[in-house]
Amino acid sequence: MSVLLLVILHMLASLEQFTPSSGRGTGESGVQKLIMAVTGDETAATGDMPAYQIRTPTTTLPQGVVMAASPGTLHSSQQLAEEATRKRELRLLKNREAARECRRKKKEYVKCLENRVAVLENQNKTLIEELKALKDLYCHKAE
DSSP, X not given: OOHHHHHXXXXXXXXXXXXXXXXXTTTOOHHHHHHHHHHOOEEEEETTEEEEOOOOOOOSSOTTOOOOOOGGGOOXXXXXXXXXXXXXXXXXXXXXXXXXXXXXXXXXXXXXXXXXXXXXXXXXHHHHHHHHHHHHHHHHHHO
């Protein structure tokens, strides 16, 4: 039997102290019946149904102490909503910063391309003038 199941059975037994017994007249409580059904400890067989040993659940906790879930699992819907809102705002902030950086890099890239265009246009103009000068020189020599 798994440890988790045993812990749950012990918790149920602890809680049953504060509720009336469901097995009136038989001397068995609902939790004791559940323990008998789950553990399957047979003591005698009567008819088709095997009899089960009734165990009184033992716990190391003092009486009246109820086990609580871990603090990490006790989130209210308000806390979950606040956490979701905080995560969303953080994601949006990071996205804004990434978009700003992307636009800055694009502007820088476009400036770089514009500078390159200007340099190449100047080079082209210079080469065209040089070609014209060489043509004029060649034409004058041919005459």
